[in-house]
Amino acid sequence: MDRWNAMAQELARVEGVVGVCLGGSRARGAHHPGSDVDLGLYYRAPLDTAALRRLAAELTGAEVEVTEPGGWGPWVDGGAWLTVDGQAVDWIYRDLDRVRRLWEQCAAGRFEIGVQPGHPLGVYSHAYLGELAMGRVLADPQGEVLALQEQVHVYPEALRRALLDARWEAGFIVAGARKGAARGDAFFVAGCLFRAVGVLVHTLHAHERRWVVNEKGAVASADRLPSAPPDFALRAHALFATVGTSPDELTAALDAADELVAEVCARVEA
Structure with a gap:
């Protein structure tokens, strides 16, 4: 951990970087030796990306592509992929003022889902808050990141209610997929199933x-x-393993999905 603390301190000296947070499996203590080291760079524009490039070159001994903010899309934002002494290290930008605005929205029961390359379900806006809540702050000279982290440690009841209210989409999209099933449109049905399971996942976590x-x-x-139906993961994954291509196979998969949707919704009614 000392080496990542040292790197975080160096990053925090770059103009625009407000704080650095260890995220992912390493922050949760669920990592294995080959797990990436995810470092969230909480910044406020302008961010000195030239200084980040110089630091990346010093750490790796080679030129590293370091993006401008937004270089990886509207929600992942940007950053760099480094290899330091054989260890994969990801620098991931997070606009601190944006994270704070999203906290205020989610605390008021509003969330959004953004289209983002590499995220087929889309990025739910409260993901930023979850990253910070589950992360470990390594560098924060002014205490801004820690102050926000203390707030997001408490899951907003208004956000919970909004996500539970949104569970109707799971059944709705499965019902809509039946028109595609009748035509043997496996592409459309599989997409609907993926979306339905994604909604159930967010419903259960919010509950x-x-x-x-x-x-x-x-x-x-x-x-x-605790609120997940028995064998939730097994049944969810089975939807995709057996989706098939014929109308009968697709309809059977949707029937199984309907059962899973009904069970989840019944378990989170309270």
């Missing part, structure tokens, strides 16, 4: 006041929640 930050591992995470 338990737990943050979920992206699609990776989200079904398995939902499966471990």
